[in-house]
Amino acid sequence: MAALAACLFAIGTYLLLQRKLSRIIVGLALLSHGANVLFVNSGRRGIPPLIGSGDPADFADPMPQALVLTAIVISFGTTALLLALAYRSWLLTSDDEVADDVEDRMVGARGFGDDVEVTDETLLVDEAEMHEFETHEFETREFETRELES
Amino acid sequence: MRVLLPLPVVLPLIGAALSIRAGRSRVIQRVISLSVLTAVVGVAVAILIAVDDDGVVSTQAGDWYAPVGISLVADRFSAIMLVTASFVLLAVVVYAIGQPGAERNHVGFQSVYLILAAGVSAAFLTGDMFNLFVAIEMMLTASYVLITLGGRLDQVRSGMTYVVISLAASVLFLVALALTYAATGTVNMADLSVKIAELPSGLRSGLAGLFLVVFGIKAGIFPLFFWLPDSYPTAPSPVTAIFAGLLTKVGVYAIIRTQTLLFPDVLPTWLVMVVAGTTMAVGVLGAIAQDDVKRILSFLIISSIGFMIMGMALFTVAGIAAAVFYMVHQIVLKTGLFLAGGLIEHAGGSSRLSRLGGMVRTAPVVAVLFFVAAMSLAGMPPMLGFAAKFSLIDSTAVSRQWWILGVAIVVSFLTLFSVAKIWIGVFWAASDDEQARPDDAVALAARNAPVMMLAPTALVVAATVVLGVMAGPVYDYCFRAAADLIDPTHYVSVVLGGGG
Numbered sequence: 001m002a003a004l005a006a007c008l009f010a011i012g013t014y015l016l017l018q019r020k021l022s023r024i025i026v027g028l029a030l031l032s033h034g035a036n037v038l039f040v041n042s043g044r045r046g047i048p049p050l051i052g053s054g055d056p057a058d059f060a061d062p063m064p065q066a067l068v069l070t071a072i073v074i075s076f077g078t079t080a081l082l083l084a085l086a087y088r089s090w091l092l093t094s095d096d097e098v099a100d101d102v103e104d105r106m107v108g109a110r111g112f113g114d115d116v117e118v119t120d121e122t123l124l125v126d127e128a129e130m131h132e133f134e135t136h137e138f139e140t141r142e143f144e145t146r147e148l149e150s
Numbered sequence: 151m152r153v154l155l156p157l158p159v160v161l162p163l164i165g166a167a168l169s170i171r172a173g174r175s176r177v178i179q180r181v182i183s184l185s186v187l188t189a190v191v192g193v194a195v196a197i198l199i200a201v202d203d204d205g206v207v208s209t210q211a212g213d214w215y216a217p218v219g220i221s222l223v224a225d226r227f228s229a230i231m232l233v234t235a236s237f238v239l240l241a242v243v244v245y246a247i248g249q250p251g252a253e254r255n256h257v258g259f260q261s262v263y264l265i266l267a268a269g270v271s272a273a274f275l276t277g278d279m280f281n282l283f284v285a286i287e288m289m290l291t292a293s294y295v296l297i298t299l300g301g302r303l304d305q306v307r308s309g310m311t312y313v314v315i316s317l318a319a320s321v322l323f324l325v326a327l328a329l330t331y332a333a334t335g336t337v338n339m340a341d342l343s344v345k346i347a348e349l350p351s352g353l354r355s356g357l358a359g360l361f362l363v364v365f366g367i368k369a370g371i372f373p374l375f376f377w378l379p380d381s382y383p384t385a386p387s388p389v390t391a392i393f394a395g396l397l398t399k400v401g402v403y404a405i406i407r408t409q410t411l412l413f414p415d416v417l418p419t420w421l422v423m424v425v426a427g428t429t430m431a432v433g434v435l436g437a438i439a440q441d442d443v444k445r446i447l448s449f450l451i452i453s454s455i456g457f458m459i460m461g462m463a464l465f466t467v468a469g470i471a472a473a474v475f476y477m478v479h480q481i482v483l484k485t486g487l488f489l490a491g492g493l494i495e496h497a498g499g500s501s502r503l504s505r506l507g508g509m510v511r512t513a514p515v516v517a518v519l520f521f522v523a524a525m526s527l528a529g530m531p532p533m534l535g536f537a538a539k540f541s542l543i544d545s546t547a548v549s550r551q552w553w554i555l556g557v558a559i560v561v562s563f564l565t566l567f568s569v570a571k572i573w574i575g576v577f578w579a580a581s582d583d584e585q586a587r588p589d590d591a592v593a594l595a596a597r598n599a600p601v602m603m604l605a606p607t608a609l610v611v612a613a614t615v616v617l618g619v620m621a622g623p624v625y626d627y628c629f630r631a632a633a634d635l636i637d638p639t640h641y642v643s644v645v646l647g648g649g650g
């Protein structure tokens with residue numbers, strides 16, 4: 001069982017580090033399964049804990065099972081939400097990739113331009129990125145208005 | 151008294167259910183939210199007074215006794231967090247109602263917001279590690295919805311990062327809980343504090359480190375903060391304000407609670423100190439590099455988390471008292487700053503420094519509100535920020551941790567620099583863009599913020615000034631709370647004794 005949990009963790013972590021959203025979601029689902037398997041194993045083993053079916057000392061510990069049940073429900077809910085988000089992202093970009101943070105890139109590019117020499121070329125890149133950002137912002141605005149109208 | 155304890159959790163949940171039922175009428179939804187959150191403020195104040203007079207109060211759901219049942223516990227620390235949190239929750243919901251835009255017209259906003267409120271209250275009141283997991287999940291799931299409510303491209307992109315990081319942290323939390331349960335056979339905090347002390351020291355430090363990482367991701371401490379300044383600024387202003395004020399502080403609350411109650415003196419002080427120092431420094435340096443009001447403020451959240459961890463790392467009564475005091479201050483202040491940031495965005499049409507300017511003339515009220523909040527953040531007397539920062543610095547000096555004291559002071563100056571950058575960029579500088587500067591009276595009137603937005607911001611900012619003037623009693627209270635945290639025998643005996 002411990003080996004199973006370890007396998008789930010390993011595959012889950014690998015998938016989590018991919019750039020495709022669908023793989024990330026599957027990775028997270030596997031990771032939470034791994035955690036659940038680990039949790040179920042943290043209690044004492046034994047016969048099913050039904051009152052009157054045997055000596056209470058032989059019972060399996062019901063506590064981790066109850067806790068894991070809650071955890072499964074939570075991970076089910078969040079995975080569903082994540083799938084909805086990924087679908088929304090696919091609708092907006094028609095792409096499954098995780099997008100870069102434009103603002104972050106802009107700050108990065110600016111710092112680079114200040115540090116090194118500010119040549120025309122770096123400025124051009126900056127401008128181009130600025131432009132890209134602005135059109136991007138405009139497009140989202142437009143999308144929003146369309147959304148509101150519909 | 152014990153009957154009051156579940157109310158801050160149950161009332162918002164009932165309110166959320168009613169709010170979904172009343173989905174057709176925005177007015178009824180707003181009335182539900184306002185009345186529920188007002189009631190929670192009242193209950194929280196009642197709990198605070200009772201706990202300060204009579205000590206820890208605890209109740210067991212369904213009358214199952216402590217190590218098995220679901221305990222709700224209020225001590226002085228959780229009571230003051232609850233009061234502060236419910237106060238800002240109420241102020242922000244008023245602001246959200248006042249703000250024009252698609253978000254407030256979304257049918258689910260009020261009910262999701264109430265679920266967030268319930269999650270925050272539950273996280274502060276729970277006496278059980280697994281319930282803390284459930285409470286944090288409740289709060290985070292509500293926050294996933296709130297952060298992506300508009301469904302815009304940038305929101306989905308940054309929301310995705312936020313959700314994935316938070317879920318990975320939750321999985322890690324579950325693993326930490328599983329290992330703790332396997333080692334001790336319980337998840338009740340009071341029970342754990344007794345049983346963990348009997349474990350071998352290697353196992354104890356492992357568990358302590360695991361919990362520090364888990365809550366560190368939620369709180370945004372140094373190397374685990376990267377998701378925060380990316381995701382917070384894209385949400386609508388009231389949502390960002392409540393996230394900034396509360397979500398990270400729930401993480402800090404969990405860190406302080408676990409490290410004092412479960413793992414006292416397990417992690418080496420220097421390690422926590424280094425984490426605190428780098429969090430402070432990296433946060434403020436990140437803030438200096440940014441060009442957007444909300445992003446600067448987001449990086450300053452990280453910096454302030456460092457100060458709280460520093461207070462906790464001292465592990466003296468004065469240090470933890472200062473950390474608690476600073477947390478109260480930061481919850482109120484960061485909410486106020488982000489609300490003021492929302493007002494800037496509303497009045498100027500953007501939150502980018504390069505596009506704003508001259509707002510000291512066009513929006514003088516916003517300028518005053520932002521100035522007071524910013525000076526409080528930088529730690530200028532007579533604001534609350536001064537008292538909070540002074541108590542932190544003082545306790546660090548008493549503990550003779552000189553290098554972190556130096557880092558803290560330098561970071562404070564840099565904080566002043568970064569808020570001055572916002573001040574100059576937004577309020578003083580001439581605007582680059584002629585359109586963003588409405589000189590004629592008509593345009594000015596059109597851009598004036600609604601009273602429903604101004605009033606809660608003013609209320610929150612005024613609270614930092616009032617608390618600053620009454621810093622003495624508040625600090626005394628925090629000192630008593632810290633004394634309880636350092637010596638949890640009373641807490642343990644009340645919870646395991648089946649309630650007081």
